[in-house]
Amino acid sequence: MKRMTLLMLLAATAVLALAGCNTIEGAGKDIKKAGEAIEGAAK
Numbered sequence: 001m002k003r004m005t006l007l008m009l010l011a012a013t014a015v016l017a018l019a020g021c022n023t024i025e026g027a028g029k030d031i032k033k034a035g036e037a038i039e040g041a042a043k
Helices: 002-042
Strands: none
Touching: none
């Protein structure tokens, strides 16, 4: 029983970590696009 609980907890942690990576990556792309727009407006 303890082993099953540990595996479930480990799986949930892995899913959250992967979801967090995708969220950070998406935010980075948005910030890059905003920076490019500002750079284009400054020219």
